[in-house]
Amino acid sequence: MLVRKKSPLAHRMVLGAAIAALSCIAVTQPNVARADATTQYSPDQVKGIQAWxxxxxxxxxxxxxxxxxxxxLRQGIATGANPKAKPNHIWRMPNISTPKLAKESGYVTPNVNTIYGFGFMDLEAEPIILKTPDSNGRYYIVQLVSMYDDTFAYGAGKEVGYKGGTYALVGPGWKGTLPNGVKRIDAPTRWVTVQPRVHVKNQDDLAGAQKVLEGITVQGLAEYEGKPAPKAPTYDYAEPKLxxxxxxxxxxxxxxxxxxxxxxxxxxxxxxxxxxxxxxxxxxxxxxxxxxxxxxxxxxxxxxxxxxxxxxxxxxxxxxxDLPYLIGPNGNGWIVTPYNFGSPGPDYLTAAVHSVLGLTANNSDEAFYIWSQYDENQKQLDGNNKYAMTFPATFPYTKVVPPGFWSVTMYDLNSKLTVENPINRYVLGSDDDLKKGADGSITIYLQSTSPGKDKESNWLPTPKGPFYMLIRNYAPAEEAMKALQDPSSGKILPKVVPVK
Missing domain, CATH: 1.10.3360 (VPA0735-like fold)
Known part of the structure; x- marks a missing residue:
């Protein structure tokens, strides 16, 4: 088919008509004082409005x-069509966050050194009484988190201790009186999360951890005092379609x-x-x-x-x-979460990174996190390649206060969950019998296939595609906390080195 070229005049006519049409754009507006439904904007105004x-x-x-x-998270755990535990109850995960359990919970970047509990408490009608047990020296925490993902208190952990206690979680505006022997904790929001984590070293240790998790209980104040409970509310929240x-x-x-x-x-x-x-x-x-x-x-x-x-x-x-590397010290492809990570307050970028990549992550005094998705050359980590990284014996970020622990956990970059692998290993750290060099250093091998029998004790399997890792320190020692607060400490983070 023959196509005729338009003349310059025709081009100018078309362009002029387009500009005239754009200059008369009318946009739908609600009844507000600043503008009405007949407001028209020039092309430059439209660009400025779009940008702002x-x-x-x-x-x-x-x-x-x-x-x-x-x-x-609340809809998946407590208020959706198939709740794991109804409001004012705790769902106790039966095991560590294997890929199957991680997918069921929908919980981002899960810890694999602990068994989790999740409970959403509605404090509108009355306070909720939280009881925590004596763990007999086992590390565990009971984290209390607002609906803005701020950690506002703990019922157990490094700072509170592991001996147990009885607490009242009190919602905004409640004016009643609490029984003797109950410690009051004021919550900043009506809904809060009670999130236990109980350390489990291996499957042989699981039963002991489960016993501690079962000992963490919640009940309404009226029930605690032997009085009639207020009428249970009904919930009709919109289901997130994700x-x-x-x-x-x-x-x-x-x-x-x-x-x-x-x-x-x-x-x-x-x-x-x-x-x-x-x-x-x-x-x-x-x-x-x-x-x-x-x-x-x-x-x-x-x-x-x-x-x-x-x-x-x-x-x-x-x-x-894509923004975690903006919020804290970094080096050699790693980012150290900032000191305010668990309670960022009005630092909304840190809060957003915390929620998208580490929802309900802890206050740094209790636990901190070091993230990597790049090798020493700033290239994306990918399981089609092989890597090694070495922690020196003096590495401060792994120093803990007993009974705390440190670990490195592997995640799929796309799902942000743990991944299947041939030896069902998702984490390595202080719970494992890792081979050490003559100088006390620890080398960890990162690849999808075995590095050889002599290195398998230090092998952390990767997925086939892109991945990221997290170093965790639960109950960090003073040496670790000093490193966390040192802006220059990113340079001592281990290099993730590609190997042939």
Missing amino acids: ARSLAVQAGTFCASPVGMYN KPNVASSLLLFDDPLQFWSICVDAMNENPPRKDMISAVLPQYKYLGIELGKPWKSENVLNSIFLEEMKKVGAEIGPMIA
């Missing part, structure tokens, strides 16, 4: 990552706008910090985000803002997942 709307949506999405991540077989904290919604509606639902039920309400929330009204009001697309300032919110809702989880 996206910037605002990214900032709001960064804030929302934490409450949405916690909402998704991409399957990946951690729910990655925020991969089928409909990106559900990210925003869930954020506002979680926020309205669990109001944020006062400084957030006064200093940050007012600007989010352009996005239809206002405390006390449900999020509706028609309340967004205009269609330009709504379109940017759709884009950001789809991108925010993967975007945040």
